[in-house]
Amino acid sequence: MKLDIFKIGNIKDTEHLKWDVLSSEHVLHTAIFDVERSLRSSKKGVTAPFFSLKAPNWVTVIPWYRNEEGVPCFVMVQQFRHGSNSIIREFPAGMVDDGEEALFAARRELSEETGIVSKNITHLATVNPNPAFMDNKVSFFLAREIEKTKLQNLDSTEDLDVLSVPVTEVVKKMGKDELYDNGIMMTALSFFLKEAAIDSKLLT
Numbered sequence: 001m002k003l004d005i006f007k008i009g010n011i012k013d014t015e016h017l018k019w020d021v022l023s024s025e026h027v028l029h030t031a032i033f034d035v036e037r038s039l040r041s042s043k044k045g046v047t048a049p050f051f052s053l054k055a056p057n058w059v060t061v062i063p064w065y066r067n068e069e070g071v072p073c074f075v076m077v078q079q080f081r082h083g084s085n086s087i088i089r090e091f092p093a094g095m096v097d098d099g100e101e102a103l104f105a106a107r108r109e110l111s112e113e114t115g116i117v118s119k120n121i122t123h124l125a126t127v128n129p130n131p132a133f134m135d136n137k138v139s140f141f142l143a144r145e146i147e148k149t150k151l152q153n154l155d156s157t158e159d160l161d162v163l164s165v166p167v168t169e170v171v172k173k174m175g176k177d178e179l180y181d182n183g184i185m186m187t188a189l190s191f192f193l194k195e196a197a198i199d200s201k202l203l204t
Helices: 102-114 167-173 183-198
Strands: 020-029 034-041 047-054 058-066 072-081 086-090 093-095 116-127 138-148 161-166
Touching (some): 020 047, 058 102, 058 116, 072 102, 086 183, 161 167
Antiparallel strands (some): 020 034, 058 072, 072 086
16 A cells, blocks of 8 residues: 555644743843743653744845846845855845834845835745744845935945846856855845746846
8 A cells, every 4th residue: 555645644733743832041142143042842742952043034135127238137245254254245135123114124224235225126025044943034125126326334344345246147156156155145036036937027
């Protein structure tokens, strides 16, 4: 008899998968996240400690336009990242401040990092960057009808170059070039390509 592994269990019954929190404590505070340790128990009776990052929500903005030759391009920023100790090319992005809406944060980060404003900015998606140990969300926005109206307004620890990069180059190199190895940017690109499947003008 052939076992159909896709029919084992009831997909609507998830209570047996949940873990109960027995206790929790903050063990580290930093400028960009906190670390929480919690003791949890499973429905099978297993008890174990887990660590999670308590971080602000993030936004990533994909500024799109056509250059003078009519080629679809992204506006991207190039900067040094301390985690990877390398130069990375990314879409403008940042944290959502307390009391901010994600859309407002997206417009603010776009302006601060590039000096650009958008007359047509739309929400593409919101996801958890890594639910295994993070509790925050990252929202992705597509910015069209962009215009550079001011200079950058960077934090003291930021040093960014603003670049115009053809969309085809980013699609080709994402995940295959050291400049394009930020996983959040790969996620952003996937949502852009999903949008491009509806509006082919974004690619051609």
